[in-house]
Amino acid sequence: MSTETAKGLRQPKRANEKLFRTLGIEPVPDEKKVEEAIRHLDDFRNKLRSFVVTMENCVKCGLCADNCHTYLGTKDPNNIPAGRADLIRKAYKRYFTPQGKLFGPLVGAEELTLETLEKWYSYFYQCSECRRCSHTCPFGLDTAEITMVGRQILFWLGIGPQLHTATAGAILKTGNHMGLTKAGIIDTLEFLAEEIEEDRNGLKVEFPTDKPDSDILYIPSSADFMLNPNTLKGAGMFFKWVGANWTMSSRITEAGNFGYLMDQTRIQREMVTRLYEECTTLGIKKIVWGECGHGWRAAKMYVASYSDLPGVAKIPMTHIHDEVAALIESGQLDLDPTRNSQKITLHDPCNYVRACGLCDQMRVIMRAVTSDFVEMTPNRERNFCCGGGSGVLFDDPAMYEYRILASNKKAEQVRETEAEVLCAPCSICKAQLYPMVKEHKLPVEVVGLIDLVGHALVFPEE
Amino acid sequence: MEQFVGQIMPYFTVAIFLGGVTWRLWRWMIPRIMHNITLSPFPGTWTAAVTWWVWQIAIFWNILKFDRALWIGAFPFHAALIAIIAGHAMGIYTLGLQFHMIAPLLVSADLSVWLSDLLGTTMGLVFLVAVLYLLYRRFTVEKVRAISSTSDFLHLFLLLTIAGLGNYMRLVPDAHTTYLEARTFMAGLFTFNPVALPQNAFFMWHFFFVQCLMIIFPFSKLMHVFGFFWMRWMVNRPFKEWAPGMPGAKVQVTK
Ligand code: SF4
Ligand code: SF4
Ligand code: SF4
Numbered sequence: 165m166s167t168e169t170a171k172g173l174r175q176p177k178r179a180n181e182k183l184f185r186t187l188g189i190e191p192v193p194d195e196k197k198v199e200e201a202i203r204h205l206d207d208f209r210n211k212l213r214s215f216v217v218t219m220e221n222c223v224k225c226g227l228c229a230d231n232c233h234t235y236l237g238t239k240d241p242n243n244i245p246a247g248r249a250d251l252i253r254k255a256y257k258r259y260f261t262p263q264g265k266l267f268g269p270l271v272g273a274e275e276l277t278l279e280t281l282e283k284w285y286s287y288f289y290q291c292s293e294c295r296r297c298s299h300t301c302p303f304g305l306d307t308a309e310i311t312m313v314g315r316q317i318l319f320w321l322g323i324g325p326q327l328h329t330a331t332a333g334a335i336l337k338t339g340n341h342m343g344l345t346k347a348g349i350i351d352t353l354e355f356l357a358e359e360i361e362e363d364r365n366g367l368k369v370e371f372p373t374d375k376p377d378s379d380i381l382y383i384p385s386s387a388d389f390m391l392n393p394n395t396l397k398g399a400g401m402f403f404k405w406v407g408a409n410w411t412m413s414s415r416i417t418e419a420g421n422f423g424y425l426m427d428q429t430r431i432q433r434e435m436v437t438r439l440y441e442e443c444t445t446l447g448i449k450k451i452v453w454g455e456c457g458h459g460w461r462a463a464k465m466y467v468a469s470y471s472d473l474p475g476v477a478k479i480p481m482t483h484i485h486d487e488v489a490a491l492i493e494s495g496q497l498d499l500d501p502t503r504n505s506q507k508i509t510l511h512d513p514c515n516y517v518r519a520c521g522l523c524d525q526m527r528v529i530m531r532a533v534t535s536d537f538v539e540m541t542p543n544r545e546r547n548f549c550c551g552g553g554s555g556v557l558f559d560d561p562a563m564y565e566y567r568i569l570a571s572n573k574k575a576e577q578v579r580e581t582e583a584e585v586l587c588a589p590c591s592i593c594k595a596q597l598y599p600m601v602k603e604h605k606l607p608v609e610v611v612g613l614i615d616l617v618g619h620a621l622v623f624p625e626e
Numbered sequence: 627m628e629q630f631v632g633q634i635m636p637y638f639t640v641a642i643f644l645g646g647v648t649w650r651l652w653r654w655m656i657p658r659i660m661h662n663i664t665l666s667p668f669p670g671t672w673t674a675a676v677t678w679w680v681w682q683i684a685i686f687w688n689i690l691k692f693d694r695a696l697w698i699g700a701f702p703f704h705a706a707l708i709a710i711i712a713g714h715a716m717g718i719y720t721l722g723l724q725f726h727m728i729a730p731l732l733v734s735a736d737l738s739v740w741l742s743d744l745l746g747t748t749m750g751l752v753f754l755v756a757v758l759y760l761l762y763r764r765f766t767v768e769k770v771r772a773i774s775s776t777s778d779f780l781h782l783f784l785l786l787t788i789a790g791l792g793n794y795m796r797l798v799p800d801a802h803t804t805y806l807e808a809r810t811f812m813a814g815l816f817t818f819n820p821v822a823l824p825q826n827a828f829f830m831w832h833f834f835f836v837q838c839l840m841i842i843f844p845f846s847k848l849m850h851v852f853g854f855f856w857m858r859w860m861v862n863r864p865f866k867e868w869a870p871g872m873p874g875a876k877v878q879v880t881k
Contacts, residue, residue, distance in 0.1 A: 208657075209657065210656055210657055211657050211658065211660070212657050212658070212660055213654065213655075213657040213658055213659050213660075213856075213860065214659070214660075214663055214857075214860055214861075215657070216653070216654055216657050217654060217853055217856045217857050217860070218857070220650075220654075220847075220849060220853065221847065221849060221850045221853030221854075221856075221857065222847065222850075223847045223850050224770070224773050224774050224775075224778050224847070225689075225693075225696060225700070225770070226693075226696070226767065226769045226770035226773060227688070227689060227692055227693040227696055229769035229770075229773075230693070230769065231692055235769070241769070241772035241773065244769055244772065244773055246773045247772060247773045250773060261845070262845055263777075263842075263845040263846065267777075269775070269776070270775070270776045270777055270780075271775060271776070271777040271846070272775030272776075272777060272778075295665065298665060298861060299665055300688055300691075300692045301688065302682070302686060302688045302689050302854075303850060303853055303854045303857045303858070304665065304857045304858055304860075304861040304862065305853075305857055306663065306857075306861060309663070379872065379873050379874035379875070380872055380873075380874070380875070405877070406872065406875045406876060406877040407875055407876025407877060408872050408874065408875040408876075409874045409875070449873040449874065450872060450873055452872070465661060465662050465663070465664075465865075466661050468662075469660060469661045469662065470661070480868040480869070481868055482868050482869075482870055486870045487870050487871075487872060489870070490870035490871065490879045491870075491877065491879055494879050494880040494881075495880075496877050496878075496879070496880070497877075517666065518665055518666060519663075519665065519666060520666060521666035521667055521668045521865065521867065522666075523666065523667065545665075545666060545667060
């Protein structure tokens, strides 16, 4: 197996075979890879309509090129959404269409080779599955669907980034990406409660974990335990303020879903299954999701069609922004926007605005909890991705450089607003924007949205 | 050659075209929509979703919004193409009297023929210019050329040839074929009683290349005419949201 980075291609560090075996994947030897990949493609073409229709209908108009931040950042034709899809489309034409079999390269058909698979690995892990291409394409063709197919096949062949594969392993073990154990979780939560008590004049906030007979199951992003604690604190304060009977679960302390980002079968399903097992054991009446873009899409849009458990459709599920916004709109929360008085702008996480219909809610909250909110342009469903989406958060030098290039557009957007604070209510966005801010020398602080809610909430006992 | 192009080939062409399109659409129906992948903001109802599709088709909204330079070519190209296809059907079938038939009191027979000629000529030229523009764009704009294969250029050259021949017949009196000649010929085909092509080499080649276009249609990106609906059916459809409100909480959402 070739573990070194293929020549001239930007590729993230690979997971080793041992790691794949722990996930039940026996890496396919090089001489079998192409054949296996074609077999999987054939499966997908009989299974997944979005894949087939996107494969067969691109007119190569080129409109999507300047609408993808990866092409804007790198000017690499394989990062044009249509060019990215072509990495699969060429083989698709060659093996599955009469014109490709007859005319080959004339109609853009090409044999699949190991080199092409190396390109898949490079370019499907530069795509952030942000769907701006689908949003802008005249037909709605969705290159994110192609990326997902590409990543899935690579996973089955035993090719995947260390970051994603190790994270997938952590999910199976602990139920979260960071590998947090129950003891670690409780520890951190106690610490956060103490911090709130100090900062907010003795305000006592509880963070229940695995509490039986709870009404609400809150699903936080595990990154919030380490990187974005203010988001977790904000959620705790919000639940306290509204007097909810809530809990988190140590078996699924994860709003994200790296399964969705590399293995949309076994690993993605594991999270779904756990989620509903926890609902039945804890007596949950409603699930409220924390700040994570791809994770919220994986939950909101995929759970109903992915679960093996029949009860799924009965337990309602909303995002914490939905809940906060609804209470603000019915005038129920006591908020002091002057506590967040810096000039602040909002980065729309792609998965919220283009895949989950979570858009106006963020504005309702922003206006209620801050006093100097400016929009960046373009915004809402037309917004550009931060460049880190779908877990493209690699630290190896070539990929790190790529991440910064892919965030060029975002940096430019933020700079134009002259904001002092950049609100990015998604764990992956935050993880991407911290280095973006540093490398592009932007004078802004990156925060989540629930952080601001917690800060603005006025408690009588404070 | 003339006999083949005019009296035999058309039946194969139509069979391949209809059979091919049916086969492709049937293939698209085999794989399933596995998950709801609708793009947000979600349309509230199916009516809203379909209205959005129609809006897209009517003015090529996405292209207008995200790539003006493309719209300048793509919109006139498609609009003229539709006008031309409709014009061929109506003009030849009614011998140019279509406008008179639609509004007999407003438009006299002569005026109708004059209008039909005028529109036909204009749309033919608009189409030709648009094809040239799109071809130029495909050659010169780097991002477009980078993702094009030979067939993408060939499609445009084929359209250019067809439009060029058509316009030549319209504009050069010597090369002209009358509506009546064309209708007699087409009537023969439709009644399975094929007659000879009009005595005009330009007509024969025009007719030949149109058939080539119909033959490659089901085996190429030209299927995007249907693909539009298949994709929009997946990505622009209603989604039912759960209502906010937390059971058991002291503070509740009020209506
Ligand atoms: S915008 Fe759509 S049709 Fe045009 S090149 Fe991109 S994917 Fe293909
Ligand atoms: S999903 Fe986003 S990153 Fe991927 S090709 Fe489309 S626009 Fe580019
Ligand atoms: S990380 Fe954030 S901005 Fe980027 S794709 Fe996810 S949601 Fe989009």
